[in-house]
Amino acid sequence: MAELGYVGLGVMGSAITGRLLEAGHGVTVWNRTREKAEPLLASGARWGESPRAVAEGSEIVFTMVTNTDAVRAVTEGPDGILAGLGPGKVYVDMSTSSPANTRELAKRVAAAGARMLDSPVSGTSITVEQGKASLMVGGEADTVERARPALEAIGPRVIHVGPSGAAVTMKIAVNLSLAVQMLAFSEGVLLAEKTGIPREKAVEVMLASVIASPMVAYRGPLVLGHPDEVWFDCHMMQKDMNLALELGRELEVPLPTTALTNEFLTAANGMGIGGRDFAVLFDVLASMTGVKTEILEGVVE
């Protein structure tokens, strides 16, 4: 068992840290607001005074934060992770951030004598809790091997994708399909509903069909009603779409369905429901058929 560190205890980071503790690892944690760490501290995690302190006390330190700027905030400066890294240590960033930033950061980590991996997780916190998450990993092969026991404690499927930045690129390449699949699914549901098939029945049938990806299976039922908790809202989804679109322009790859779907996420924001799970793409489209869903009832005047 290794001494690990975890910085960034959102829904996902907390679920992952929970898995690491269950597997018997020692975990030192840090979060911008300490409150979110309490359940994990109660389960045996230790509190670190700063990202740097977490890095200093760990063989492998993980981060999982909101975006590229947040990665910079926890890695740079006197209290940042970079300041706490040294020979033999591994830094694993699980955030979905800019691949260009990842590649640059990997160089700075190497300059400090340590090694960096990018390893975004495919799936939700529930997938993680159920031990079904897949991990893509970018970095050098021997570093991947060193981190493998910890990574496999998080999810059974660990795929070494390529060099630094490759995993986060794959994450972006995967995630663009999340929103597109959701919008296409919504088109089908509304078509069925307008022809007289109850929405519940339409969802049931579609979930039994060949288009039912795990994403559709999980998110499809949200067109019948959203839980209070929100795991991945339109703003977060749009952040990933923007990363994809920027990368597409840089690499000269046209992304037609991504670009179009992204504008429907913008519409969700414009209609005041961008803080809900991005399954509200359904509600945006429904409004274009003259149907005002419950979620819109509460929001748009």
Next chain:
Amino acid sequence: MAELGYVGLGVMGSAITGRLLEAGHGVTVWNRTREKAEPLLASGARWGESPRAVAEGSEIVFTMVTNTDAVRAVTEGPDGILAGLGPGKVYVDMSTSSPANTRELAKRVAAAGARMLDSPVSGTSITVEQGKASLMVGGEADTVERARPALEAIGPRVIHVGPSGAAVTMKIAVNLSLAVQMLAFSEGVLLAEKTGIPREKAVEVMLASVIASPMVAYRGPLVLGHPDEVWFDCHMMQKDMNLALELGRELEVPLPTTALTNEFLTAANGMGIGGRDFAVLFDVLASMTGVKTEILEGVVE
């Protein structure tokens, strides 16, 4: 065990008839070209001289043909199925055709004293052979119950969706996602590839992710190379997209991702590869990044 009839022995119809024979049903078959029936005749099926003859000799007669016009061709006229139906019989159309035509046909079947179901199959001939196909059924509940044993011999999951036309509508509502998911998947693969990740690796990772619907799992690997056999080409896919778009205009449901993706199917046709599986949406998009795939090599000058 019932006396059944099957009209239309394409790849899908043959697979289904094979399942019915295996389950111990007697099956009389008819196809426009008799040649395709030979393997089934060798397995115990009987040949009927016309669609009408098949209907006359069966308790339940199935059709699975290309489109709305083909449905008319096998049901109408002196040799058509309608002429062979009578009280107590059930006619099950498994084709993906116009829901409006289905509803009208159901009335004519009822006028002949028989009952009609629409029951398109979700999945490929392989899904059928593996006994994993799902069947959506439209029509009256008691008719569904009468046909259920035969339907369950085809696939274990039989879902009564609603009245006549409801199942074929659901099929259309599902199928629009096939092409859209394929195009979004292609965007991700090309993004990954242009960043330096081998195409094989990108496909592997995406197939392990939450976007991997059975459709993506089946068709995704086609971006690495197509088999000689083609199951669902761009023309067939576009036929379903057109049905969806017509229905959308009629019911006033905008279908943005469907409409956009359909134009990429048109491009596949324009580029001379419309006769290949619609997974060539990848090749169309690749050509827009300056990459000429093997399939395009052979075709476009």
Next chain:
Amino acid sequence: MAELGYVGLGVMGSAITGRLLEAGHGVTVWNRTREKAEPLLASGARWGESPRAVAEGSEIVFTMVTNTDAVRAVTEGPDGILAGLGPGKVYVDMSTSSPANTRELAKRVAAAGARMLDSPVSGTSITVEQGKASLMVGGEADTVERARPALEAIGPRVIHVGPSGAAVTMKIAVNLSLAVQMLAFSEGVLLAEKTGIPREKAVEVMLASVIASPMVAYRGPLVLGHPDEVWFDCHMMQKDMNLALELGRELEVPLPTTALTNEFLTAANGMGIGGRDFAVLFDVLASMTGVKTEILEGVVE
């Protein structure tokens, strides 16, 4: 001056007949409802008892009706135009209908010893009244010359585009840009407005810019308010878009902006404002930014 006939007295047909009368031509008219003919009869036009009677009494007979089915209704049957045509006569269809139907109809007209031209008008009834309309003409060159004096009385610019069906194809090819330009214009106006620029000012600036086609100049101000009279509603615009999309699929030409914009016309229908000028594409888009325009106020609950 020639003896002319005009069948179909909508806003456009009436404006054109008015021009023909002003130019000194004799015009016999017919319309499904006689009421609409009254102002023209008061200005010197004569009433014909049927489309056939109009054709019998004219050297050149024009039609301008809603769609392909309406063209069939006034040309076929014992009272139809075809029954009244004969050697030396010219039939000019100004409707926007299916090019395939036009080509077939031209053959039947030729079989009757007469000649057919297709000549849809670019512009609105106002353009016609101001004598600024352009006419595209499809058919044989010598037939165009025979009809030229009458055509030039309608609008000064008469362009012989090609054989039968070519002009109506050009009309469709032009018209797809109407809706697309309107939607792109709306995107610009909303962008300006949300940044704090008054909508009136945004429209003024855009109308002074290089994107101000006559269409934009005419229709742009409608985002500030619609007149009561409607010249070209969403249903009519969508009819033309559908003709374009069908033609595109037949000829294997992808039409991405057409297909996308068409779905926004569907949304206008779904939101209950499809009976207004298609400039309500603005209102559809505005609703996606959370802005409910006056037109939507009255309609969507």
Next chain:
Amino acid sequence: MAELGYVGLGVMGSAITGRLLEAGHGVTVWNRTREKAEPLLASGARWGESPRAVAEGSEIVFTMVTNTDAVRAVTEGPDGILAGLGPGKVYVDMSTSSPANTRELAKRVAAAGARMLDSPVSGTSITVEQGKASLMVGGEADTVERARPALEAIGPRVIHVGPSGAAVTMKIAVNLSLAVQMLAFSEGVLLAEKTGIPREKAVEVMLASVIASPMVAYRGPLVLGHPDEVWFDCHMMQKDMNLALELGRELEVPLPTTALTNEFLTAANGMGIGGRDFAVLFDVLASMTGVKTEILEGVVE
């Protein structure tokens, strides 16, 4: 007549400076490469040693550079325009850059005692040379009045749009229509061409129609062949589209046709023709119909 300064002598900047000289103004110029200034120096312009020197010697100093970064390069630092401004002076930025940057820069100019206007030009260098350019202006009303004589020397139509940043926002809002109109126009041309109408004829007819904006009138003929000189290539056009899309996300305005068209500009880049005028949107679409245009012949292998 006033003492003016002009920084940034690309095709557009040179044309504008030419107009100012013709009107009798004294103009001091600076450009990153002096070579481009030679024709203007021959016509009476004076050379300034740095942007700062130009600002010091002028009552009104203009800039017209490539993008936001280039604006920063000529305004900041010891040799930048800001260092040369002082009470009574006016700085007019004619570049299409980020509105947010414009607003911030205006504050720094005001802090130096001077005033700033943003005044992007609608039209091409040819429009400017013909004296037909329209100028949108953002800033305070009295500053606009002070600069008006110089602005009107550039183009007769000077529209005060709103406060700082408003004009550049309007430019972006206008420019998104450039590319969208071009793509829609291309769809029409290809539809006509595939139906048998010569491309030349299709262009002629469309240029006589209601969709013929000045942009279409100017750029439409490029589908018949490009001149050697390139005024506004895909990279420049995409820069403006990106500014629009960023602004749209920030202001929560969905821009569906902009987003879609932008991906076709990316395709132009991917196909190796991004350095040509953005009218190559036609060539991208043509390639999707299996037609390889002359421009593509030379580039894609």
